[in-house]
Amino acid sequence: MGLKEQEARAEEQQFTTVSTVSPNWVTTRLDFLVNWARKNSLWPMPFGTACCAIEYMATAASRFDIARFGMERQSFSPRQADVLICAGRLPFKLAPVIRRIWDQMPQPKWSISMGACASSGGIFDNYAMVQGIDTIIPVDVYVPGCPPRPEGLMYGIRLLQKKIEGESITDDDLREEHLVSPSGLFLPAARVDELSEPFGNSVHQTRNA
Amino acid sequence: MSQLSSSVAALRTAFGDAVERALVSCGDSIVYVRPERVHDVLQWLKTEPGQTFDYLTDITAVEYRDPELLLEVVWQLRSLERKADLRVKAALDKQAPLEVRSVYDLWRGADWLEREVFDMFGVVFTGHPDLRRILMWETYAEGYPLRKDFPLRGHFSRAEQTRQALAASPETHYSLTELSIASAYHELPKDMRERLRRGERGFLK
Numbered sequence: 001m002g003l004k005e006q007e008a009r010a011e012e013q014q015f016t017t018v019s020t021v022s023p024n025w026v027t028t029r030l031d032f033l034v035n036w037a038r039k040n041s042l043w044p045m046p047f048g049t050a051c052c053a054i055e056y057m058a059t060a061a062s063r064f065d066i067a068r069f070g071m072e073r074q075s076f077s078p079r080q081a082d083v084l085i086c087a088g089r090l091p092f093k094l095a096p097v098i099r100r101i102w103d104q105m106p107q108p109k110w111s112i113s114m115g116a117c118a119s120s121g122g123i124f125d126n127y128a129m130v131q132g133i134d135t136i137i138p139v140d141v142y143v144p145g146c147p148p149r150p151e152g153l154m155y156g157i158r159l160l161q162k163k164i165e166g167e168s169i170t171d172d173d174l175r176e177e178h179l180v181s182p183s184g185l186f187l188p189a190a191r192v193d194e195l196s197e198p199f200g201n202s203v204h205q206t207r208n209a
Numbered sequence: 210m211s212q213l214s215s216s217v218a219a220l221r222t223a224f225g226d227a228v229e230r231a232l233v234s235c236g237d238s239i240v241y242v243r244p245e246r247v248h249d250v251l252q253w254l255k256t257e258p259g260q261t262f263d264y265l266t267d268i269t270a271v272e273y274r275d276p277e278l279l280l281e282v283v284w285q286l287r288s289l290e291r292k293a294d295l296r297v298k299a300a301l302d303k304q305a306p307l308e309v310r311s312v313y314d315l316w317r318g319a320d321w322l323e324r325e326v327f328d329m330f331g332v333v334f335t336g337h338p339d340l341r342r343i344l345m346w347e348t349y350a351e352g353y354p355l356r357k358d359f360p361l362r363g364h365f366s367r368a369e370q371t372r373q374a375l376a377a378s379p380e381t382h383y384s385l386t387e388l389s390i391a392s393a394y395h396e397l398p399k400d401m402r403e404r405l406r407r408g409e410r411g412f413l414k
Binding site: 099126127128131136180183192196 | 351363366369370372373376378
């Protein structure tokens with residue numbers, strides 16, 4: 001090994017070793033870092049309307065404790081919230097309210113539809129009830145159950161965290177605001193009708209029944 | 210328990226043929242009254258010594274599946290003093306306009322009860338000071354949900370229902386009267402009065 005080779009190796013090492021001088025630094029993918037920060041500090045905006053809200057409270061309280069997943073602070077103001085959790089049935093009278101709360105939340109934002117009623121109208125296939133909040137706002141995770149146990153909601157939250165892991169900050173489509181269109185609907189009318197179709201035991205009923 | 214209330218006999222002496230059939234159901238006395246005399250009967254039941262039905266528990270209505278049967282408006286009365294109950298019913302012809310006199314002047318609590326019956330059944334209480342919908346929003350145009358000719362999912366398509374719901378302004382659901390501050394309006398701070406007058410709930414600069 002010649003002297004020149006040794007010098008070259010020392011020079012090479014200078015560029016590849018991690019600095020031991022404080023402060024230290026690391027390299028990573030920016031997406032990974034941002035998503036890691038976002039998914040572990042989700043502040044929930046609880047929109048509790050019915051019995052699912054009771055399960056939500058249990059999930060937030062000490063026994064199950066969603067603070068373990070970074071949901072340390074319940075954000076009762078939409079301006080400081082990251083994830084809207086609709087826990088319970090949504091009557092048409094509350095539709096403009098949840099829509100406004102969703103519009104008030106700053107990006108990045110996600111939503112969880114908790115329970116059968118929020119996801120599909122549930123047993124309330126009647127004149128007063130929204131047949132799934134996905135006809136009003138975009139939904140990221142649906143949690144089934146009537147009401148879901150805290151474990152169910154926590155699984156939904158973990159799924160949302162997994163979803164956030166796969167996002168990219170350069171993907172503008174993810175952060176696009178889906179506003180109510182001039183037609184007065186968030187989805188096309190035919191899509192709303194299709195989503196609101198009866199299902200399960202209620203298929204025997206017609207619109208005129 | 211299955212005895213007919215003594216108030217029924219007293220009613221018959223006081224009002225004669227304005228009082229129709231009476232029966233006992235599950236221990237409760239029910240008396241049918243001609244609709245045009247209901248207000249007089251209820252006033253008498255409230256004020257007559259020995260009756261003193263001073264508490265109006267509920268007002269509701271019943272429509273039967275059989276189209277021949279009449280629509281019944283129900284007043285559930287309670288005497289707090291005598292610990293006695295009485296159910297008064299008036300049967301209305303569905304072909305004619307559904308009208309009955311309001312008892313708001315007797316019990317202030319009838320205000321919202323009558324609004325609910327109007328909202329759900331379309332019964333008009335004449336003399337009510339503020340007969341508006343109370344559960345459904347005021348621009349609701351599909352009809353009266355608890356009537357038998359009302360389809361379970363409403364008359365409009367889901368898309369139309371959603372469109373109308375999203376077009377509603379959440380603020381307009383609540384009027385000054387409903388917020389129970391109408392009487393205290395002049396004692397409120399000036400800026401709050403101004404905001405309420407404009408129908409706002411926050412500052413816009």
